Amino acid sequence: MDYAAAWNKIGTGTKATLGFSTDRINKATAATSRALDTAAPACAPFAHRWDTEADRRAKLRTPENLKALIAAQRANTSARSTAATAASQRKAAKAASNNPLNGSRRAARTADKAARGHAKVARTDLKTARRNYPLTLKQLAVRVHAAHTIPAGLTSYALSSAEHWTMWPAGTSLSLIGLNAALLAVGRRQVRLAPDDDATAEERRLLERLDPSYWVQHADERGLSGTVPAPTELTPAGLVTTVRLDGRWKPSAFKAKHEEIRAMLGARTALRMEIGSGSHGDRATITLRTRSAADGIELTGWKPGDPWGVDTITGEPVMVPLGRRMLIAGTSGSGKSWSTRALLAEASETPDHRLVVIDPKRVEGINWEHRARVAIYAEDVLDVTDELVAEMHDRLHEIPRGRDTIEISARRPRITVFVDEGAEVITMARKKRAKGTKEEPGDPDWSRIMENLGTLARMARAAEIILIWATQKPTMDAKGGIDPQISAQITYRAALALSTSGESRVVFGEDATERGWHAHDLPMPGVAMLRSGPKAAPHPINTRAFSPADVIALPARPVWQRAGKAPAVPAPAAAPALSLVKDDEPAAAVPDGLTDNQVAVLKAVQDGTSTNAEISKAVGINPGSVARAVDALVKRGLLAKDGTTIRTEVAA
Numbered sequence: 001m002d003y004a005a006a007w008n009k010i011g012t013g014t015k016a017t018l019g020f021s022t023d024r025i026n027k028a029t030a031a032t033s034r035a036l037d038t039a040a041p042a043c044a045p046f047a048h049r050w051d052t053e054a055d056r057r058a059k060l061r062t063p064e065n066l067k068a069l070i071a072a073q074r075a076n077t078s079a080r081s082t083a084a085t086a087a088s089q090r091k092a093a094k095a096a097s098n099n100p101l102n103g104s105r106r107a108a109r110t111a112d113k114a115a116r117g118h119a120k121v122a123r124t125d126l127k128t129a130r131r132n133y134p135l136t137l138k139q140l141a142v143r144v145h146a147a148h149t150i151p152a153g154l155t156s157y158a159l160s161s162a163e164h165w166t167m168w169p170a171g172t173s174l175s176l177i178g179l180n181a182a183l184l185a186v187g188r189r190q191v192r193l194a195p196d197d198d199a200t201a202e203e204r205r206l207l208e209r210l211d212p213s214y215w216v217q218h219a220d221e222r223g224l225s226g227t228v229p230a231p232t233e234l235t236p237a238g239l240v241t242t243v244r245l246d247g248r249w250k251p252s253a254f255k256a257k258h259e260e261i262r263a264m265l266g267a268r269t270a271l272r273m274e275i276g277s278g279s280h281g282d283r284a285t286i287t288l289r290t291r292s293a294a295d296g297i298e299l300t301g302w303k304p305g306d307p308w309g310v311d312t313i314t315g316e317p318v319m320v321p322l323g324r325r326m327l328i329a330g331t332s333g334s335g336k337s338w339s340t341r342a343l344l345a346e347a348s349e350t351p352d353h354r355l356v357v358i359d360p361k362r363v364e365g366i367n368w369e370h371r372a373r374v375a376i377y378a379e380d381v382l383d384v385t386d387e388l389v390a391e392m393h394d395r396l397h398e399i400p401r402g403r404d405t406i407e408i409s410a411r412r413p414r415i416t417v418f419v420d421e422g423a424e425v426i427t428m429a430r431k432k433r434a435k436g437t438k439e440e441p442g443d444p445d446w447s448r449i450m451e452n453l454g455t456l457a458r459m460a461r462a463a464e465i466i467l468i469w470a471t472q473k474p475t476m477d478a479k480g481g482i483d484p485q486i487s488a489q490i491t492y493r494a495a496l497a498l499s500t501s502g503e504s505r506v507v508f509g510e511d512a513t514e515r516g517w518h519a520h521d522l523p524m525p526g527v528a529m530l531r532s533g534p535k536a537a538p539h540p541i542n543t544r545a546f547s548p549a550d551v552i553a554l555p556a557r558p559v560w561q562r563a564g565k566a567p568a569v570p571a572p573a574a575a576p577a578l579s580l581v582k583d584d585e586p587a588a589a590v591p592d593g594l595t596d597n598q599v600a601v602l603k604a605v606q607d608g609t610s611t612n613a614e615i616s617k618a619v620g621i622n623p624g625s626v627a628r629a630v631d632a633l634v635k636r637g638l639l640a641k642d643g644t645t646i647r648t649e650v651a652a
Contacts (some may be wrong), residue, residue: 273287338546
């Protein structure tokens with residue numbers, strides 16, 4: 001006979017008869033387990049105090065202390081007996097004589113006093129011996145309940161009538177005993193993840209340290225007594241737990257103990273740990289970034305519509321919309337260039353978008369020459385910023401009443417101006433003449449570079465000319481990489497790994513440290529934070545990697561050049577008149593070595609223009625570039641000024 005089969009058959013029938021099912025039993029068991037896990041942190045301090053006291057008493061119950069207790073008990077019994085005898089003899093001597101100075105009475109009194117003093121010392125020694133060899137905690141609990149139940153039961157019996165008499169003292173003691181046992185069982189409960197979780201070995205070790213029973217037992221060693229963690233949750237971004245703060249604790253004080261907390265958990269030094277406020281004033285949260293929600297997501301290359309990166313906490317794609325003035329900071333090696341290329345590719349992709357790259361370092365700019373206007377040298381940067389300011393004024397005059405921005409199109413595309421290394425551009429604008437040389441009429445005004453960029457930052461958003469400022473050193477001091485006027489207009493702020501917390505505050509604001517914008521703690525390369533508004537969360541973002549080869553492989557796109565229209569800025573009030581003075585001989589061909597602007601200005605004068613404003617209207621060049629071209633032609637002898645008249649002799 002198959003006894004196992006018979007047993008299973010009987011068990012199945014019994015369950016069916018009683019209306020139970022294995023599924024319902026499992027669900028009830030799981031619900032009970034969850035409830036006990038939730039209650040465990042609240043009961044853990046009580047269980048810890050009970051176990052600590054029980055261990056202390058057990059350690060004191062040594063054979064040596066037991067012998068001392070027995071000796072103290074004997075000495076106390078003997079002293080009490082001697083004191084009782086001396087007291088009896090003193091009483092008899094007092095009764096035998098009424099003379100207080102009687103020798104017998106004095107001797108009995110002295111003996112009684114000595115016996116009482118000896119009994120007091122013996123009683124004190126007995127108390128000390130009992131403390132050194134205490135009752136176990138269970139024995140003490142039994143005696144306390146007995147001391148409560150017996151007198152209270154007798155009192156209840158004596159003061160109650162027969163029909164109303166009950167044994168409520170015994171019931172109360174039994175209830176307290178049951179509650180005590182339940183609190184101990186729940187407080188000692190080991191809260192663990194489900195057996196089928198995918199926790200790594202490191203996460204399992206951290207979960208053991210975050211267990212309330214372990215934490216409470218070792219918290220006092222690290223100066224964290226009064227704090228108890230709740231059951232830990234394993235999320236796609238790592239381990240998250242809520243810590244209850246008792247007594248003197250507040251979230252800021254708990255956060256200041258980050259080194260002690262890391263030591264308590266035995267966490268790796270490189271493991272990112274975040275400590276912040278919880279849902280209530282007496283709660284704090286500990287987040288251990290043991291994993292990333294962006295793991296396994298491909299972030300190489302680029303095609304239109306791809307996100308800039310992926311949030312490592314939520315796993316959501318992060319999009320950076322075009323048309324936002326933006327600051328991008330990151331120390332050398334943080335991946336700033338690789339992370340920004342996807343933004344530049346999108347800003348130059350469609351017919352209604354154009355890209356201008358200002359790159360004094362040249363390395364990044366030359367990759368974009370087939371789809372962007374690139375300015376590397378100071379002369380180029382000054383020219384392109386002059387043209388952008390003139391373009392801005394043209395566009396602002398085209399905005400109709402009732403609108404606050406120009407409508408972008410192929411004729412008036414959005415222009416994204418990317419400054420790659422703002423510190424070098426600021427230095428370029430401070431460029432001075434060589435020592436010992438005099439100022440010449442044709443010397444460029446380099447300070448106008450930053451004036452132009454500041455104007456674009458403040459005024460050009462409505463004209464859809466958008467400035468993106470990138471720098472390795474985000475400081476605002478004399479040698480800094482961010483101009484204060486430009487920084488004040490930035491709406492999107494992104495940072496990869498930075499060097500110091502001060503740089504994080506420059507990028508993200510003075511509340512960066514308080515609100516968790518710790519870009520100086522980011523790993524390298526390719527991990528960033530993006531603050532796009534007051535509600536943005538300081539989550540690390542894995543950014544898209546876009547190599548120089550990928551940029552060069554992109555198809556060519558139209559490169560922006562300013563159209564031949566008059567700028568909307570007023571011409572200088574006292575511009576000298578220009579005229580072309582010709583010899584009797586026919587004019588020779590245009591000499592070699594002239595720039596395109598100089599050739600255009602020379603031809604405009606030959607065609608009869610006589611002022612800077614007229615030349616600018618004729619050739620579509622901004623007044624600053626016209627003035628520089630005229631001065632250069634004067635130097636070469638092709639144009640001559642005599643007061644307000646220009647005489648020129650074209651070389652044969």
